[in-house]
Amino acid sequence: MERHEYDVVVIGAGGAGLRAAIEARQQGKRTAIICKSLFGKAHTVMAEGGAAAAMGNVNSDDNWMVHFRDTMRGGKFLNNWRMAELHAKEAPDRVWELEAWGALFDRTKDGKISQRNFGGHEYPRLAHVGDRTGLEMIRTLQQRVVALQQEDFEVHGDYEAYIKVFAECTVTRLLKDGDAISGAFAYWRETGKFIVFDAPAVVLATGGIGKSFVVTSNSWEYTGDGHALALLAGANLINMEFIQFHPTGMVWPPSVRGILVTESVRGDGGVLTNSEGRRFMFDYIPDVFKDKYATTEEEGDRWYTDQANNRRPPELLPRDEVARAINAEVKAGRGSPQGGVFLDVSSRLPAAEIIKRLPSMHHQFKELADVDITAEPMQVGPTCHYVMGGVEVDADTGAASVPGLFAAGEVSGGMHGSNRLGGNSLSDLLVFGRRAGAGAAAYVDSLGAKRPQVTGVEEAHAEALAPLERQGGENPYEVHHELQRTMNDLVGIIRKENEVAEALQVVEKLKERATNTTAPGGKIYNPGWHLAIDLRNMLLVSECVAKAALLRQESRGGHTRDDYPAMEPEWRRKLLVCSAKPDGSDVQVVEKTQVSMRGDLITLFDRAELSKYLTEDELAEYDAAAKELS
Amino acid sequence: MSYKGKFRVWRGEGGEGRLEDFTVEVNEGEVVLDVIHRLQATQAPDLAVRWNCKAGKCGSCSMEINGKPRLGCMTRMSTFTEDETITVTPMRTFPVIKDLVTDVSYNYQKAREIPSFTPPKDVKPGEYRMQQIDVERSQEFRKCIECFMCNNVCHVIRDHEENKTHFAGPRFLMRIAELDMHPYDVADRKDSAQEDHGLGYCNITKCCTEVCPEHIKITDNALIPMKERVVDRKYDPLVWLGNKIFRR
Numbered sequence: 082m083e084r085h086e087y088d089v090v091v092i093g094a095g096g097a098g099l100r101a102a103i104e105a106r107q108q109g110k111r112t113a114i115i116c117k118s119l120f121g122k123a124h125t126v127m128a129e130g131g132a133a134a135a136m137g138n139v140n141s142d143d144n145w146m147v148h149f150r151d152t153m154r155g156g157k158f159l160n161n162w163r164m165a166e167l168h169a170k171e172a173p174d175r176v177w178e179l180e181a182w183g184a185l186f187d188r189t190k191d192g193k194i195s196q197r198n199f200g201g202h203e204y205p206r207l208a209h210v211g212d213r214t215g216l217e218m219i220r221t222l223q224q225r226v227v228a229l230q231q232e233d234f235e236v237h238g239d240y241e242a243y244i245k246v247f248a249e250c251t252v253t254r255l256l257k258d259g260d261a262i263s264g265a266f267a268y269w270r271e272t273g274k275f276i277v278f279d280a281p282a283v284v285l286a287t288g289g290i291g292k293s294f295v296v297t298s299n300s301w302e303y304t305g306d307g308h309a310l311a312l313l314a315g316a317n318l319i320n321m322e323f324i325q326f327h328p329t330g331m332v333w334p335p336s337v338r339g340i341l342v343t344e345s346v347r348g349d350g351g352v353l354t355n356s357e358g359r360r361f362m363f364d365y366i367p368d369v370f371k372d373k374y375a376t377t378e379e380e381g382d383r384w385y386t387d388q389a390n391n392r393r394p395p396e397l398l399p400r401d402e403v404a405r406a407i408n409a410e411v412k413a414g415r416g417s418p419q420g421g422v423f424l425d426v427s428s429r430l431p432a433a434e435i436i437k438r439l440p441s442m443h444h445q446f447k448e449l450a451d452v453d454i455t456a457e458p459m460q461v462g463p464t465c466h467y468v469m470g471g472v473e474v475d476a477d478t479g480a481a482s483v484p485g486l487f488a489a490g491e492v493s494g495g496m497h498g499s500n501r502l503g504g505n506s507l508s509d510l511l512v513f514g515r516r517a518g519a520g521a522a523a524y525v526d527s528l529g530a531k532r533p534q535v536t537g538v539e540e541a542h543a544e545a546l547a548p549l550e551r552q553g554g555e556n557p558y559e560v561h562h563e564l565q566r567t568m569n570d571l572v573g574i575i576r577k578e579n580e581v582a583e584a585l586q587v588v589e590k591l592k593e594r595a596t597n598t599t600a601p602g603g604k605i606y607n608p609g610w611h612l613a614i615d616l617r618n619m620l621l622v623s624e625c626v627a628k629a630a631l632l633r634q635e636s637r638g639g640h641t642r643d644d645y646p647a648m649e650p651e652w653r654r655k656l657l658v659c660s661a662k663p664d665g666s667d668v669q670v671v672e673k674t675q676v677s678m679r680g681d682l683i684t685l686f687d688r689a690e691l692s693k694y695l696t697e698d699e700l701a702e703y704d705a706a707a708k709e710l711s
Numbered sequence: 712m713s714y715k716g717k718f719r720v721w722r723g724e725g726g727e728g729r730l731e732d733f734t735v736e737v738n739e740g741e742v743v744l745d746v747i748h749r750l751q752a753t754q755a756p757d758l759a760v761r762w763n764c765k766a767g768k769c770g771s772c773s774m775e776i777n778g779k780p781r782l783g784c785m786t787r788m789s790t791f792t793e794d795e796t797i798t799v800t801p802m803r804t805f806p807v808i809k810d811l812v813t814d815v816s817y818n819y820q821k822a823r824e825i826p827s828f829t830p831p832k833d834v835k836p837g838e839y840r841m842q843q844i845d846v847e848r849s850q851e852f853r854k855c856i857e858c859f860m861c862n863n864v865c866h867v868i869r870d871h872e873e874n875k876t877h878f879a880g881p882r883f884l885m886r887i888a889e890l891d892m893h894p895y896d897v898a899d900r901k902d903s904a905q906e907d908h909g910l911g912y913c914n915i916t917k918c919c920t921e922v923c924p925e926h927i928k929i930t931d932n933a934l935i936p937m938k939e940r941v942v943d944r945k946y947d948p949l950v951w952l953g954n955k956i957f958r959r
Contacts, residue, residue: 231826335739444767448767448785
C-alpha cells in the first residue's frame with residue numbers, strides 16, 4: 082500500500098486548508114494537502130461577496146471593535162467570543178497578505194482595497210473583486226503554494242520537497258495511536274488505490290455539510306467529511322443545530338435550484354418584493370434591530386448614497402432574518418410563480434452598472450435561467466448554505482480535543498455562533514487557517530522525536546472496500562436522495578418537535594440501509610462507490626443536526642423552532658456538544674456552558690442592547706466588569 | 712414537459728473505449744450535466760464525470776458536447792432539439808482516465824513552470840496602492856476558472872502531442888501576460904514567454920477565446936499584447952545594439 086510520511090496533513094484545499102498548509106510549510110514543516118477535487122476547484126470559488134476585514138478604507142470609523150460587535154450580534158451572542166475577537170483583529174492583515182501574494186482586489190479612488198456593504202456589517206467592509214471574490218482568493222492561495230514549491234525547487238531540486246498536493250484523493254478515516262492522531266487513510270479517486278499518511282498532526286479543512294439537503298448551494302464535496310472524521314476520531318462537534326439557509330438561492334430552473342444569488346445584489350441596491358409588489362422586508366424587522374434599520378422605503382433608499390444620516394434598508398438584515406421572511410411570504414401565498422419571491426435590481430441601477438458590479442450574477446442568470454437581470458427581476462428563495470456548527474476547537478490554535486487534530490474554516494464551530502454574517506467566512510478561512518497551520522506546526526515541534534505510530538489501517542481498508550465487495554445491495558443514490566428529502570423537509574429552515582423526531586427515525590433506518598449499499602463497477606473513478614463511502618459521513622452529521630435541533634427549545638439564528646419561536650437568554654449560554662463512538666454509533670448530545678465574555682469585550686456593548694440577550698446573572702457580571710474598567 | 716432524450720456517451724478506460732447509447736429522461740430547464748447525473752443515478756452508477764459547483768464557477772465539468780468543448784453545467788438542453796442525439800466525449804487533448812474524466816496534470820505542470828508574482832522587496836503588505844484602471848487588465852485574466860478548454864482546443868497541442876513539452880498553452884501564456892501587466896510585478900517575463908513557454912507557436916486563430924466560458928478575450932487582450940511586448944524587446948534596435956556591445 083502506498084505510504085507517505087509528513088509532519089502536517091491538511092485535509093481540504095479550500096481557503097482554510099490552503100492557508101493552513103502555507104503556514105505549516107512557512108514554519109518549515111513537511112506538509113501534504115489532500116483534496117477530493119482537482120487543486121483549485123474547492124467550494125471557496127463559489128464565494129461571491131467578499132472578505133470582511135475592518136481596514137477602514139471606505140469609512141475610517143471602522144475598526145476591529147465594530148467588526149467584533151457586528152459579528153457577535155449576527156451570531157446572536159452565541160459565538161465563541163475569543164474567535165470573534167481574533168477574527169476581527171487579524172482579518173485586515175490576512176487580506177493585505179493576499180495582496181502581497183498577487184491578489185488584485187477592486188480599488189478605491191485613492192488606490193486602496195475597495196470595501197462593500199453587506200448584511201449585518203455596520204460599515205462597508207468587504208474586500209472584493211466584482212462578485213467573484215472566492216475565486217480570487219483560491220487562485221491567490223493556490224499560486225502562493227506554487228510559489229513556495231518553486232522556492233523549494235531552487236533549494237532542494239524538488240518542487241514537492243516540502244509541500245505536495247494529493248488531488249482527487251479522499252480521506253475515509255483518521256488514524257490514531259492511543260489517544261493521539263497518527264495519520265490518515267485515503268483512496269485515490271482516479272485509481273481506487275489506497276494510501277496511508279503517516280503524520281502526527283492533521284488539519285481538517287473540509288468545509289460543510291450541505292449535501293445532506295436537497296436544496297443547497299453546496300457542491301458534491303460538501304458531505305460533512307471533516308465533521309464525521311472528527312467525531313469518529315473522538316473529537317466533539319458543537320452548535321450543529323445552526324444551519325444557515327441563505328435567503329437568496331435561485332428557484333428556477335429546477336436543475337439549478339439552490340444555487341446562490343449573492344447578497345451583493347442587495348448590498349448594491351436590489352430589493353425584495355412579493356407578488357403584490359410590496360417591499361415586504363419592512364414588515365419583518367425584529368425588535369433587537371429596530372433602531373438600526375430604516376422604517377420607510379425613502380430612508381432606506383437614501384442610505385445607499387448617504388450612510389451617515391440614514392439607516393440601512395431591511396433587505397440588509399442578517400441572513401437568518403431575511404430567509405425566514407421570504408419563507409413566511411411564500412407560505413402566505415404571496416410568492417413568485419415558481420415558489421420564491423422577487424429580487425429586483427433592474428429598476429434600481431442602470432444596466433451597465435449592474436453588469437459592472439455583478440458580472441457573474443448577470444452571466445449566471447443569462448446562461449442558466451435565460452433571465453436578463455438588467456431587464457427583469459430574479460426569483461429567489463432560501464437555500465441550505467452554511468453550517469455554523471463544527472469541530473470544537475481552541476480559538477488560538479484550532480486544536481480539537483484529540484491531540485494532533487486541528488480544524489479551521491466551515492468544519493470548525495463556534496466562530497459564527499448561531500448565524501454567520503456574509504463576508505465573515507472568507508476572512509474566517511484566512512485567520513483560522515493560518516492559526517490552525519501554526520497550531521499544528523507548534524504541536525509537531527512539541528513532540529520532538531517522539532512520533533506516534535499508525536494503527537487501524539486494516540479496519541479502515543475493509544470499511545472503504547465494503548461497498549465494492551457487497552453484492553445485490555441497495556443503490557447508494559437512492560439512500561442519499563431520501564436523506565436529502567428528509568433533512569430538507571423535516572429539519573430545514575423551520576423545525577417542529579414531532580418532525581425532527583420523525584427525521585431521526587428515518588435517519589436511523591437509512592443508517593442501516595447505508596451499510597448495505599452496493600457499488601457496481603470497478604475501483605477506477607467510480608462515483609457510485611465514492612457516494613456509498615460519503616453516505617456514512619452525511620448520515621452521521623445529519624443525526625447530530627437533528628438531535629441538537631430537537632434539544633434546543635428556542636429559536637436563534639440558524640435554528641428556528643415553530644414550537645419555541647422566541648429567543649431565550651437561558652439558552653444563550655448553552656452549547657450543545659455532540660460525540661459518537663468510533664464506529665459511528667451512540668451519538669450523544671450534551672449541554673455545556675458557554676464561558677463568560679472577557680470584561681473588556683463585553684463592555685464594548687451597551688447595557689441596553691445586551692439586556693435583550695443576556696440573563697440577569699450575566700448582566701450583573703457586565704455591571705461588575707464595567708465598574709472595574711471605569 | 713419532459714421527454715426521452717438520446718445520448719451517446721464515451722465509456723472506457725486505459726486507452727480503450729467506445730460510444731455507448733442511452734435513452735434518458737430530460738426535463739425542462741435542465742443542462743447536459745443534469746442528464747449525465749441522471750444516467751449515473753439510474754443507469755450507469757460508475758459513469759465517471761468531474762463536476763463541483765454546477766454554476767460555471769469552478770471549471771470542473773469540461774467535456775466535448777457534439778464535438779465542441781463546453782462546460783456540462785452551462786450547456787442548456789433547450790439549445791438542442793428533442794430528437795437530436797447528443798454526443799458527449801472527454802476533452803481530446805488530455806489522456807482519458809475513465810469515461811469523461813481526463814488526466815489534466817499537464818496544466819498543473821505548466822502552472823508550476825511560470826515564475827510566480829514578484830513584487831518589489833520594499834513594499835509591505837497593506838502599502839499597495841493601485842488604480843482600478845490599472846488592475847482591470849489583469850483582473851480580466853484572473854476571471855479564468857481553469858476549465859482548461861482553451862488548452863484543450865488549441866491545435867498546437869491538440870494536434871501535436873510533441874509540443875506539450877515546450878508550449879504552455881493559452882491558459883498559461885495568459886498567466887504570463889497577467890503577471891506582466893500586474894502593476895507591482897517586477898520580473899522580466901518577455902524573453903521567457905517566447906523562449907521557455909512557446910508564445911511564438913500561437914498563430915492567433917482565436918480558438919481559445921471562442922471556447923472560453925468566462926468570455927475572456929484571451930487572444931486579443933493577453934496573447935497579442937504579450938507578443939507585441941516580446942517583439943518590442945526582441946527587435947528593438949537599441950536593445951539589439953546594447954546586446955552586441957555588452958557581449959563584446
